Amino acid sequence: MNTAPDTIEALANREYKYGFVTPIESDVIPRGLNEDIIRMISAKKNEPEFMLEWRLRAYRRWLTMEEPKWANLHYSPINYQDIIYYSAPKQKKPLGSLDEVDEELLRTFEKLGIPLEEQKRLAGVAVDAVFDSVSVATTFKEKLLELGIIFCSFSEAVQNHPDLVRKYLGTVVPYSDNYFAALNSAVFSDGSFCYVPKGVRCPMELSTYFRINAMDTGQFERTLIVAEEGSYVSYMEGCTAPIRDTNQLHAAVVELVALERAQIKYSTVQNWYAGDREGRGGIYNFVTKRGKCAGDNSRISWTQVETGSAITWKYPGVILQGNNSIGEFYSVAVTNNYQQADTGTKMIHIGKNTRSTIVSKGISAGHGNNTYRGLVKVLPKAMGARNYTQCDSLLLGDQCGAHTFPYMEVQNSSSSVEHEACTSKISDDQIFYCKQRGLSAENAVSMIVNGFCKEVFKNLPMEFAVEASKLLGISLEGSVG
Amino acid sequence: MLEIRNLCATADHKTILKGINLKVGIGEVHAIMGPNGSGKSTLAQVLAGHPSYAVTDGEVRYEGQDLLALAPEERAREGVFLAFQYPLEIAGVSNAYFLRTGLNEIRKHKGLEELDAMEFLGLLKEKMKLLEMEPSMKSRSVNEGFSGGEKKRNEILQMAIMDPKLAIMDETDSGLDIDAMKIVAKAVNKFRSPDNAVIVVTHYQRLLNYITPDFVHVLFDGRIVRSGGKELALELEEKGYDWIKEEAGTLREARV
Numbered sequence: 001m002n003t004a005p006d007t008i009e010a011l012a013n014r015e016y017k018y019g020f021v022t023p024i025e026s027d028v029i030p031r032g033l034n035e036d037i038i039r040m041i042s043a044k045k046n047e048p049e050f051m052l053e054w055r056l057r058a059y060r061r062w063l064t065m066e067e068p069k070w071a072n073l074h075y076s077p078i079n080y081q082d083i084i085y086y087s088a089p090k091q092k093k094p095l096g097s098l099d100e101v102d103e104e105l106l107r108t109f110e111k112l113g114i115p116l117e118e119q120k121r122l123a124g125v126a127v128d129a130v131f132d133s134v135s136v137a138t139t140f141k142e143k144l145l146e147l148g149i150i151f152c153s154f155s156e157a158v159q160n161h162p163d164l165v166r167k168y169l170g171t172v173v174p175y176s177d178n179y180f181a182a183l184n185s186a187v188f189s190d191g192s193f194c195y196v197p198k199g200v201r202c203p204m205e206l207s208t209y210f211r212i213n214a215m216d217t218g219q220f221e222r223t224l225i226v227a228e229e230g231s232y233v234s235y236m237e238g239c240t241a242p243i244r245d246t247n248q249l250h251a252a253v254v255e256l257v258a259l260e261r262a263q264i265k266y267s268t269v270q271n272w273y274a275g276d277r278e279g280r281g282g283i284y285n286f287v288t289k290r291g292k293c294a295g296d297n298s299r300i301s302w303t304q305v306e307t308g309s310a311i312t313w314k315y316p317g318v319i320l321q322g323n324n325s326i327g328e329f330y331s332v333a334v335t336n337n338y339q340q341a342d343t344g345t346k347m348i349h350i351g352k353n354t355r356s357t358i359v360s361k362g363i364s365a366g367h368g369n370n371t372y373r374g375l376v377k378v379l380p381k382a383m384g385a386r387n388y389t390q391c392d393s394l395l396l397g398d399q400c401g402a403h404t405f406p407y408m409e410v411q412n413s414s415s416s417v418e419h420e421a422c423t424s425k426i427s428d429d430q431i432f433y434c435k436q437r438g439l440s441a442e443n444a445v446s447m448i449v450n451g452f453c454k455e456v457f458k459n460l461p462m463e464f465a466v467e468a469s470k471l472l473g474i475s476l477e478g479s480v481g
Numbered sequence: 482m483l484e485i486r487n488l489c490a491t492a493d494h495k496t497i498l499k500g501i502n503l504k505v506g507i508g509e510v511h512a513i514m515g516p517n518g519s520g521k522s523t524l525a526q527v528l529a530g531h532p533s534y535a536v537t538d539g540e541v542r543y544e545g546q547d548l549l550a551l552a553p554e555e556r557a558r559e560g561v562f563l564a565f566q567y568p569l570e571i572a573g574v575s576n577a578y579f580l581r582t583g584l585n586e587i588r589k590h591k592g593l594e595e596l597d598a599m600e601f602l603g604l605l606k607e608k609m610k611l612l613e614m615e616p617s618m619k620s621r622s623v624n625e626g627f628s629g630g631e632k633k634r635n636e637i638l639q640m641a642i643m644d645p646k647l648a649i650m651d652e653t654d655s656g657l658d659i660d661a662m663k664i665v666a667k668a669v670n671k672f673r674s675p676d677n678a679v680i681v682v683t684h685y686q687r688l689l690n691y692i693t694p695d696f697v698h699v700l701f702d703g704r705i706v707r708s709g710g711k712e713l714a715l716e717l718e719e720k721g722y723d724w725i726k727e728e729a730g731t732l733r734e735a736r737v
Contacts, residue, residue, distance in 0.1 A: 427569075428532060428533070429569055430569045430571065432529075432530075432531055432532060432553060433565065433568070433569040433571075434571075434579075434583075435530075435552070435553040435554040435557065436529050436530075436553055436554075436556075436557050436562075436563050436565075437557060437579070437580075437582075437583030437586075437639065437643070438554055438557040438558050438583040438584070438586035438587045438590070438643075439554060439582060439583055439586055440554055440586075441554075443582070443586075447571070447574055447579070447582065448571055448574070450573070450574070451571055451572050451573030451574035451622065452572060452573055453573070454573035454574075455573070
């Protein structure tokens with residue numbers, strides 16, 4: 001009469017409702033990767049010379065690098081010559097406004113719950129919609145521009161704000177950073193760009209919705225957010241892909257720069273297709289995300305809910321350069337069926353009195369394997385630096401795994417680093433207790449899992465918290481108490 | 482309301498209940514006493530449907546239904562409430578949310594409208610006052626960081642809110658100081674009505690000074706070996722359980 005596994009199975013086997021394919025004609029380049037392909041991508045995007053050069057330098061560097069093998073992940077080798085590095089839905093003409101976006105694309109995003117027509121949108125959220133390799137629409141652009149905020153696709157930023165791109169691109173994640181960052185730097189096709197000028201508090205949530213549609217393509221997007229002195233911005237990112245039984249590669253780079261007293265909140269709900277019950281198909285998600293607290297008293301927070309992808313390799317970090325700067329990382333990572341996640345963060349303390357907080361919640365079910373990997377590094381000059389890490393794992397069933405690899409390098413004696421970790425299982429007694437109060441087993445599991453994630457969910461913007469909670473098959477806790 | 486006939490149950494292949502017979506009528510309070518390991522808690526858990534126990538024989542009728550055929554959550558929705566001896570902790574879930582979710586499941590089952598957050602808050606406040614609980618307890622995680630006494634009081638709070646037909650209190654008095662026991666007893670007495678019934682499982686007579694039972698049963702080695710009125714509890718308090726054990730022992734020998 002052990003009810004917990006049944007319920008967990010039910011949760012695990014819920015249908016992936018974003019698994020459809022949009023029938024749309026695409027502009028696709030030949031399979032494989034070489035310098036000509038990179039030139040072709042750059043030419044398609046009509047990029048200035050400095051971009052092409054940067055891409056080529058990244059590509060040449062990539063050729064000398066090896067795919068990292070240290071992660072606790074097992075997957076068949078990726079054939080980089082078998083991937084299509086650029087695929088864009090064919091547009092009848094260059095986009096002038098939202099009215100000119102292909103109907104089929106609008107319908108796709110509407111189906112995903114992201115209506116792009118502004119009057120239908122939540123008033124508080126501006127969206128950049130990325131479909132395969134290109135951004136198809138950005139809402140509320142003009143309204144934001146009135147405040148001096150630039151929010152557009154990366155391609156547009158390269159065209160219209162080349163100086164800003166040149167000044168900041170690669171300053172937080174250089175192309176030489178790692179294998180996947182180098183690959184992304186060479187072939188990235190689009191993404192979002194955001195610039196918040198001095199002293200401006202961005203009045204709405206900015207968000208990018210990433211959608212992979214075409215088969216055998218990789219998605220390589222790049223996001224850059226710059227928050228000038230004393231500014232504030234909250235940014236959210238969501239992702240889905242069709243159900244396919246082959247694996248697709250997603251290798252993104254996100255760079256955040258926070259200048260003096262600036263604050264950036266970056267939230268992700270990652271729901272790429274995770275593969276089927278037997279572990280066939282799904283997205284390989286190799287992502288490099290990093291923020292730099294460049295100025296004093298600046299603050300960067302990462303909040304992520306990772307429920308999708310067959311493989312997740314992701315360590316959003318913060319370089320705490322400015323004195324008194326703050327870095328935060330809140331994460332829920334769920335692995336079901338045969339999903340594998342190796343995720344965590346890097347907090348690099350450089351400035352004085354810098355502080356970092358890490359709260360990681362790993363949930364493993366089915367045959368899922370969940371690894372937390374985190375680095376807290378305190379450099380000699382980071383006097384008075386403090387870190388607090390809490391790292392909890394919840395196991396549902398007895399076929400899954402949870403692993404923790406915390407690394408700490410502390411190079412001065414005036415700093416303090418704390419690490420707490422715990423692993424728990426949902427016990428039959430807990431479920432029975434909930435049932436005795438009238439809850440169904442499914443509700444009981446949802447409630448317990450939701451409670452386990454609460455510290456992370458409370459850091460998400462409202463719209464996302466609801467979605468994140470739904471994603472886990474959970475009804476969000478009410479407003480009482 | 483409740484009729485237990487020859488109930489036998491095992492846990493881990495060990496026989497614990499060896500033929501329980503008990504009738505509980507509506508409006509009655511029954512106390513079940515007995516030494517450690519006699520099967521009192523097992524009886525409580527079996528009635529609530531804990532999955533670790535297997536019923537091997539006998540039957541339980543509750544309000545004309547076969548109680549043992551119902552899933553634990555169905556029993557709860559039908560009005561069977563168990564105040565746990567060791568209440569469980571649920572991290573990150575507020576006491577208020579947990580209670581409201583449970584209550585609304587039960588209301589839904591009864592065909593009543595669900596209570597919204599504000600209506601529920603009113604009810605919760607009233608019942609918390611009755612149990613003299615700190616207002617902060619409603620937003621704290623379920624039983625997390627509660628003292629032993631707070632957990633027990635929280636169980637009775639849940640009982641007061643769920644308003645069951647049959648309340649089973651499994652050693653609610655253990656871990657309570659005398660003041661807390663009086664508060665709990667007051668809440669239980671307030672809950673008692675001609676429309677419900679209470680089974681109080683306890684080691685000691687102490688609680689029964691405050692909650693007066695209509696019947697007292699002594700459980701020993703998986704059987705009810707003696708039943709009587711409230712004075713039986715006093716007799717046990719005075720003489721201990723040894724004479725019961727002896728009597729039961731003689732009985733067993735006679736049977737062999």
